[in-house]
Every structure is written in C-alpha cells, then in structure tokens.
Amino acid sequence: MTIISAAGLRKDFTVRVKAGRLRRERRTVSAVDGVDLAVERGEMLGYIGPNGAGKSTTLKMLTGVLAPTAGEVRVCGLTPVAQRTRLALRIGVVFGQRSQLWWDLPLRESFGLLRHIYRVPSADHAARLRRCRALLELDAFLDTPVRQLSLGQRMRGELTAALLHGPEVLFLDEPTIGLDVVSKQAVRGFLAELGATGDVTLVLTTHDLADIERLCRRLVVVDHGRVVHDGTIEELHGRYGSRRVLVADLDAPLPAGFAVAGATVEAVEADGHRVQLSLDGGVGAGTVVAALAGAAPLRDLSVREPAIEDVVARLYRS
Template structure:
C-alpha cells in the first residue's frame, strides 16, 4: 500500500469511476421472472481532501446510500477504484472501520438493549481506544451534546433526537479521520437539529475531521457545507461550490412588482414572463443569469410601478431544477474544484 496513512498528496477520499450494479428479479407475467440489471451507481468520480466538509444530495433512489455503503465497506463496488485514507474498503473492512465514523439517521449503530454508557464502553474496547483519548472525547461529547442524563438509559428508550446525539458521539470516540453522516437530522425537532449542526461544525473546525453529509434537509447543507455534490440516477450531476449551483441549474429569479391598481398580466417584457397575478401585485420570472436592471426599466416605462422586490432562487428549487433536467447529460469525472456540472 502506498500512502496508507492518507497524509500524502493523495486525497483522503479518492473515488474513481465506481459502479454498483444490482441484478434484480422482476415479475414478468404470471410465473416468469426476468433478471434485470440496475445500475444504482453508474460511474462516480470525486475526491475529498482532508478536512473538507461536503454535502452529498440527491433524490430518493438516486444512489446516495449505495455510495455511502461502498465508501464505508458495507458493499463491494462492481467496478472502479476506491480508496479511503489509502485503504480499499472492500478488502480491508475492519482496518478501515478504525479510521472512519458513521452515523445513520435511520438506524442506530449503538447496542439497542444496552445503556448508552455500556455502548460507549464497548466501542472503547472494540476500537481499542487509548484511555486518555477516550476520556477526553467522551467528556467533550457528553458536554457538547448534553448526554450526561442519558448515559444510564438503554438506547431503545431514547427519543430520536437523544439517540441521534448518542450515535454521533459513538461515531467520534475513536477519533475517526472521516465522518459519514447519513441523514443525521431526519425527524429531529428544530432545537435538536441546530445542536447537531453546531456540533458537526465544531468537530470539523477543531479536529479537522473530514465530513461527508447526505441529507434531505438542505438547510443542513447551507449551514455546513461549502461544497456540494448532487447525484441523480447513479451519476454526479453537480460537484462544486454551493454558490455555483445557481449558475449550474439555470435557476430563475423572480421579480415581484406592486402596481397602482389591478391590471391584466404584464406583457411584452423581453426575457420575462408573468407567472402570477394577485390584485395589484404581479410575479415575473426571468433567467438567473440575466440582469434585472433592463427588466425593471421596461416595466417602469409602461406600467404604474409603486414598489418592487427581487427574489433569488432557493437551493431547494435549484436542486429540483437539476433533478428535472436529469442526469443524461452529465458525465462523471469532475474534479473537486470544478465549478459546474457539464451541460
């Protein structure tokens, strides 16, 4: 193994064209069944340097969790090359396990029937964490995640938010270099969400822990990640800065105008179209890339304008736009600093 500690020039997470092909049996007619190949992950390439925090998003069934399962060594890729800190997850699963921390929002990695403290004790021994490191990490997690009153409680009795905090702590006790968070805020209340985000941000900043975050809640991404990767139909359709999404998605901006009185929908403004009329207020959409100034001028020249405001597209609609365009035009193989998906 070259560069097995991942400190060299090789990125901590190095994914080159990985694929996962499942063969599923589908009913065809009464008794016949047909074998079909499903390409859940269809050639994904990306690198994550040490210390980065990356959001990984995509619609249900896009291949997100399949990717995570390959990165963590649960599933073996059907093709491509994959190294985490120089380790091949498929072949050295247990060695990799000591270097990564994983939190699944949907299921716990703790021992369901044991008190939280016992679970941590097991983690300590199983990962053979040195005493001093363990004590420092546990203390820190207990303090930051308010775990003290929960330590004696069996995991099955914890609420979702409590369990999630407990899980995050368990994933960090052995000082992992990479932390995978799969839907860490799913089903949590606003306060718990904020607490979890705050903690993750701190772990990343203080420890330099590399974080890969999948989520449905785009607020998680907006608050935590500068870089975001979007997967759809098993392919990366975007890999770059969060800000770059706007350009990539050809998002639309909205101009909201208040007129003096109710009028028919505004017409004849080049590049814009009226999408909604409500009394004297009207909504016009236009491409995000286009300047708003000529538009405002055009409206003001022909209509009795009282007030106006401009709305940027939100991340949610941008992503929806990306999904809608589909993955067919995307090609794998973007570098981490690639600012936009190929179109």
C-alpha cells in the same frame, strides 16, 4: 490531500423481474454507474439524489460494506473491502435507521464499551466525550438506557459514538431523518462546528436540503447511479437558472412600461403598490432598487433567496 478517491466506481445487482404469467428472468441493474469522486481532507461534501439514485450504495462501498463490481476506490489510503478492519479504526459512520449503541445499556456504558472496542486511550476518550457532552447536551440522558431515549437523543448519542475514536472521515446517511426541529438544530450546529475545525472530513447524504445549505460548500448530485452535478451550491443555482426575487412595496403605482436591465417584472398586485421582480444572476439588487426608487416612492422591500429544493427538483426533471 485527497482522502477519498473513486474512479469508475460501479455496483451491479442481479434482480428477477416478471417476464410472463409464470416466468421470471434475471436482469442486471446498476445502482452505481461509473462514479468519479475526489474528496480533500477536511472537506464537507453533500452527496444527494432522489430515492434509488445510488447514494447509500456509494457510501457502503466507501466504507467497505459492499465490494464494487468495477472501478477503484481508496479511503484514507486504504482499499475499503480488502482492508476493512484497518479502515474501521479511521472512519466513523452514522446511518439514520441503524444503531451502534447497546439497546438495554445506559448511553454512558455504550460509550465505554466503544472505547475498548476501538482501543482508544482513556485520556483521549474522555476529552472527546467531554466535548460532545457540551456541544450536544448529553448530560441529561447519559445514564438513560438507549431504548428509552427519544429519536433526537439517540441520534446525538450515535454521533458521539461515531466520533469517540477520532475518525478522519465521518460518513452520515440521513442523520436528521425523523427528528424534530429542536433536535435538527442541535445536530446541525454540532456538525457545523465539527466541520469548521477541519479535523474531520464529512460526507453527508440527506433528503433534507436545509442540512446541505447549512453544512456543505460542495454538492454532488447523483441520479440513476451517475454524477449529474459536482460543484458549489452557487454553481448549481447558476446552472439551472434559479433567481432571487425582489419584493417591493411602493407608495404609488409603478409607472406602465417600467423596465430595468437584468430584472423581470413577475407580478404586480391589483393596486399596483406591490411588485415582484426576478433578478438575473448578473445584476445586483442595489441596481434594481435604485431604478425602482427613481420610478416610485419605496415603502419597504425584501429579497427572497432561491430555494435549493426548487433548483434540485428542476435538475431531477431535466
């Protein structure tokens, strides 16, 4: 079942730009320019792009914060702006730089107020809070005022607050921005377990591509308001020519002229005992290892997977 659909989604802003020493003129800028998107129930979608690509603007239209200039959009079967109050009961939103918690109240009391705002039955609220407390390790700071929490603790609180009313869709905009390594791991682990159940559809925007690799099977890349890639991470690697690298340590120099179909010798160290080969997508590492073992005694080897950061950078440059 499609839970999010957008067709020809567009958002224009009017800005004033300098047109002389004393004059300014109005200009229309398209932050989102004809985005088509369909997200199935239970899917985990990574929505990424460079600064100014239109990621946050798209999320604001999907959540009813902004009205589209053109196009159609439906979330949970509702029109976001026209039915924003009803939609708010069925979605959760976490923006990395904004809070839905009460600054001077203990975290526990913020959760209690949200139960009343969303009219969540007490038993359901308690069960969801119990699960979040266990997975996000909230007990140590449940009675601490929000203003005294560290950034990592507050983000765990924000995630809990967004889930206590049982949303069907969770929108996350930079949820790990500014977090330390330990906090990032806690948030990623929680989201991975949440997504594995299939109960919540997850839409994630981030500049931290490790979040995407850990959490999302499908990746949508936008640039200048347009979708430039929609598919799996593996398809992204294949489309932009990323390759795995095989690093082999040999007990003897590699014979001159060594070659194997599907692999390219990238570097050979001065003594000839360490070799790096890039692997084409159609060749397995085992084939190349067998060829290497036949040419010289192997001491050690490893395979470096292509970094998604390099692939996305190559996409942006293209």
